[in-house]
Amino acid sequence: MLQNEMTELLHIQYPIIQAPMAGGVTTSTLVAEVSNNGGLGMIGAGYMSPVQMREQIREIRELTSNFFGVNLFVPEEFDMTENEINTAEQLLQPIREQLHVEDKLDIPTFSKVTETFHEQMKVVIEEEVPVCSFTFGIPSKEMIKELKEHNIILVGTATTVKEAIEIEKCGMDIVVVQGSEAGGHRGTFLAGEKESLIGLMSLIPQVVDQVKIPVIAAGGIMDGRGLMASICLGAMGVQMGTAFLTCEESGANKLHIKEILHATEDQTALTRAFSGKWARGINNKFITEMKQHEGSLPDFPVQNSLTKTIRKASFSQNNRDYMSLWSGQSPRLAKRQTVKSLIHNLMTEVDKFNKD
Amino acid sequence: MLQNEMTELLHIQYPIIQAPMAGGVTTSTLVAEVSNNGGLGMIGAGYMSPVQMREQIREIRELTSNFFGVNLFVPEEFDMTENEINTAEQLLQPIREQLHVEDKLDIPTFSKVTETFHEQMKVVIEEEVPVCSFTFGIPSKEMIKELKEHNIILVGTATTVKEAIEIEKCGMDIVVVQGSEAGGHRGTFLAGEKESLIGLMSLIPQVVDQVKIPVIAAGGIMDGRGLMASICLGAMGVQMGTAFLTCEESGANKLHIKEILHATEDQTALTRAFSGKWARGINNKFITEMKQHEGSLPDFPVQNSLTKTIRKASFSQNNRDYMSLWSGQSPRLAKRQTVKSLIHNLMTEVDKFNKD
Numbered sequence: 001m002l003q004n005e006m007t008e009l010l011h012i013q014y015p016i017i018q019a020p021m022a023g024g025v026t027t028s029t030l031v032a033e034v035s036n037n038g039g040l041g042m043i044g045a046g047y048m049s050p051v052q053m054r055e056q057i058r059e060i061r062e063l064t065s066n067f068f069g070v071n072l073f074v075p076e077e078f079d080m081t082e083n084e085i086n087t088a089e090q091l092l093q094p095i096r097e098q099l100h101v102e103d104k105l106d107i108p109t110f111s112k113v114t115e116t117f118h119e120q121m122k123v124v125i126e127e128e129v130p131v132c133s134f135t136f137g138i139p140s141k142e143m144i145k146e147l148k149e150h151n152i153i154l155v156g157t158a159t160t161v162k163e164a165i166e167i168e169k170c171g172m173d174i175v176v177v178q179g180s181e182a183g184g185h186r187g188t189f190l191a192g193e194k195e196s197l198i199g200l201m202s203l204i205p206q207v208v209d210q211v212k213i214p215v216i217a218a219g220g221i222m223d224g225r226g227l228m229a230s231i232c233l234g235a236m237g238v239q240m241g242t243a244f245l246t247c248e249e250s251g252a253n254k255l256h257i258k259e260i261l262h263a264t265e266d267q268t269a270l271t272r273a274f275s276g277k278w279a280r281g282i283n284n285k286f287i288t289e290m291k292q293h294e295g296s297l298p299d300f301p302v303q304n305s306l307t308k309t310i311r312k313a314s315f316s317q318n319n320r321d322y323m324s325l326w327s328g329q330s331p332r333l334a335k336r337q338t339v340k341s342l343i344h345n346l347m348t349e350v351d352k353f354n355k356d
Numbered sequence: 357m358l359q360n361e362m363t364e365l366l367h368i369q370y371p372i373i374q375a376p377m378a379g380g381v382t383t384s385t386l387v388a389e390v391s392n393n394g395g396l397g398m399i400g401a402g403y404m405s406p407v408q409m410r411e412q413i414r415e416i417r418e419l420t421s422n423f424f425g426v427n428l429f430v431p432e433e434f435d436m437t438e439n440e441i442n443t444a445e446q447l448l449q450p451i452r453e454q455l456h457v458e459d460k461l462d463i464p465t466f467s468k469v470t471e472t473f474h475e476q477m478k479v480v481i482e483e484e485v486p487v488c489s490f491t492f493g494i495p496s497k498e499m500i501k502e503l504k505e506h507n508i509i510l511v512g513t514a515t516t517v518k519e520a521i522e523i524e525k526c527g528m529d530i531v532v533v534q535g536s537e538a539g540g541h542r543g544t545f546l547a548g549e550k551e552s553l554i555g556l557m558s559l560i561p562q563v564v565d566q567v568k569i570p571v572i573a574a575g576g577i578m579d580g581r582g583l584m585a586s587i588c589l590g591a592m593g594v595q596m597g598t599a600f601l602t603c604e605e606s607g608a609n610k611l612h613i614k615e616i617l618h619a620t621e622d623q624t625a626l627t628r629a630f631s632g633k634w635a636r637g638i639n640n641k642f643i644t645e646m647k648q649h650e651g652s653l654p655d656f657p658v659q660n661s662l663t664k665t666i667r668k669a670s671f672s673q674n675n676r677d678y679m680s681l682w683s684g685q686s687p688r689l690a691k692r693q694t695v696k697s698l699i700h701n702l703m704t705e706v707d708k709f710n711k712d
Contacts, residue, residue, distance in 0.1 A: 160621065160622045161620060161621055161622070161688070162620075162622070179555055179557060180536060180553070180555050181554070181555035181557050181558045191622050194625065194626075195622040195623070195625075196622060197536070197553075198537070198621050198622065198685050199535055199536050199537035199555030199556055199557065199575065199576055199685060200555055200556070200557040201535060201537050201555065201556040201557060201573075201575060201576040201577060201582060201585065201586075201685075201686075202537045202575075202576035202621055202684065202685035202686040203621065203685075205578075205579070205581050205582065205686070205689060206621050206686060206688045206689060209688065209689075210688075217557075219555065219557060219558075220555055220557040220558035221557060222561075223561070225560075225561050225588055225589050225590060226557060226561065226589070228585075228588035229557065229584075229585035229586070229588040229589045230557075230585070232581055232584035232585040232588055232709065233581050233582070233585045234581060264517060264518075265516065265517055265554050265558055265559065265562050266516045266517070266518070266547050266551040266552060266554065267551070269550065269551075270550075328558065329554050329555060329558035329559075330557075330558040330561070330562060332517070332562045332565065332566075333561060333562060333565075353588065
């Protein structure tokens with residue numbers, strides 16, 4: 001049950017993938033420790049430059065000889081009206097003043113973002129990374145063909161059955177289904193925001209009935225109970241974010257970790273105020289204040305760029321009010337522990353289940 | 357694993373409760389068939405008069421000698437400004453005209469609603485109904501004491517950990533945890549709407565860790581996979597609504613059933629436009645049109661009363677546009693079958709799991 005087509009494909013002992021959290025969470029130690037302890041470590045490379053990516057891939061290779069992966073953000077065309085920029089700027093400027101930061105107005109263009117994406121993919125191929133997963137969409141046919149020619153295992157991210165079907169159709173090997181419970185960015189790329197908030201209890205079996213490729217469950221899974229439940233629903237494994245974010249090897253900000261360890265299940269909220277894309281995090285002043293303006297803010301990655309200095313300053317000033325405190329809906333189950341303990345405890349629980 | 361404290365308490369063979377769907381869905385045949393086939397049938401009596409309740413309880417007694425239950429809505433104080441009534445009336449009047457119905461302006465008062473609730477409870481006691489479950493809150497201490505003196509098993513409905521803790525504290529025997537996947541009304545009574553939309557993958561284990569009474573999972577569960585997953589997460593059983601709503605014995609409108617059988621997981625929406633309380637149903641014209649006014653509509657049960665003739669007419673005219681097409685997030689798993697087949701197939705799947 002726990003050794004299956006997916007674990008074989010990914011060369012892993014346990015059906016556990018560490019979610020590729022972007023923004024510095026996935027240190028080389030975190031990724032390598034997951035891979036060294038029987039799971040699949042993943043670099044959240046969405047915001048990385050090709051140079052940073054290459055450095056980290058090489059660093060991880062020094063720490064593990066096991067499989068690991070890289071996650072990339074698929075660029076989407078984005079709208080950006082002057083009006084949206086002005087609205088955002090008017091809302092963000094007072095916060096910048098409060099935090100004593102200046103705006104480095106560095107608005108990305110679609111062609112620049114696409115260029116970076118191509119360079120990131122080139123690094124994946126040149127460095128022969130065994131696994132590459134994608135969020136926010138599906139790369140072009142040509143890109144998929146090229147990656148497959150280099151025997152790279154491809155993983156897509158879906159939030160609805162239709163998205164999972166498209167991921168299978170384009171030739172990817174595995175699909176991660178992200179339930180509404182999940183922390184961080186929603187991977188939605190075809191559906192609307194509200195339509196795509198499907199709980200895993202509903203999402204997993206409905207996807208499993210429609211695709212043949214292995215399905216990985218993501219969202220709110222923190223322990224052996226979540227892994228076993230996902231397997232019962234038809235998934236071949238799990239991808240866990242928040243559970244690894246609070247681990248000792250994680251690069252997450254200490255205050256962020258503390259906030260998760262003290263949060264309850266009813267304290268997260270969905271917001272697009274940080275980046276322009278919907279994401280789940282612990283509610284704070286920024287999310288609450290921006291709520292009513294959410295519809296008029298620019299798309300990802302423009303809004304992300306506009307809030308960059310604010311997020312950075314709030315982290316360095318230990319100010320929870322303006323931080324993106326990403327978390328799934330199970331913060332009560334989060335623990336501060338090593339990756340080794342997390343995986344060991346989880347698999348012990350699973351063993352106990354299978355004996356009962 | 358499947359025979360536990362909860363099945364013992366409820367005198368049932370399988371850990372399956374049929375959700376008490378109000379509005380005529382839970383016919384005596386449906387309830388009795390569930391109880392006769394090893395589960396617990398439940399009357400959705402929220403909107404029933406004490407006389408109707410008594411009749412149905414007696415009818416069911418003719419059809420089964422097994423345990424069954426009744427569900428009641430706990431009255432909450434409600435706000436009702438003239439402004440809200442006017443807003444609702446302005447929005448509803450054109451629809452009434454289109455459907456050729458008149459408004460019977462019959463606005464409920466809190467004292468009337470409370471009086472009915474007391475009479476309903478009296479029926480439960482007099483008719484010695486074995487199980488009584490509650491939605492939208494917790495009855496008074498005195499009422500709980502009286503019900504317990506009559507050995508009636510009490511079941512509460514929670515959507516957050518805090519709500520589950522309160523249900524345990526007040527002395528109830530079992531708690532149903534309703535995940536964000538669930539169709540129909542949200543049982544939320546302490547939390548806000550958004551805070552209480554927790555997926556079952558997160559909700560079950562976090563509740564189980566905090567209460568000692570048996571936990572029943574509800575929301576999107578349709579088959580053996582969902583039952584097994586809920587058990588893995590720590591629940592002692594499941595409560596299923598949509599799965600029983602499409603059964604041959606159900607009293608649901610045929611068009612409603614057809615809509616569920618043809619719907620996909622991304623087609624439900626949350627709305628408070630039908631009743632004044634948040635509920636999940638298949639998206640239609642009414643939900644879409646009322647979306648932007650949702651915040652200015654009166655509370656339950658006032659809005660429910662204002663839309664009554666519209667809902668009734670749309671059902672009798674087979675007009676999907678204005679019906680409350682309640683459904684959970686797993687409509688792709690819904691089947692038209694007998695209760696006997698549903699329970700038999702589900703338990704066959706479960707047996708297969710336990711053999712693998």
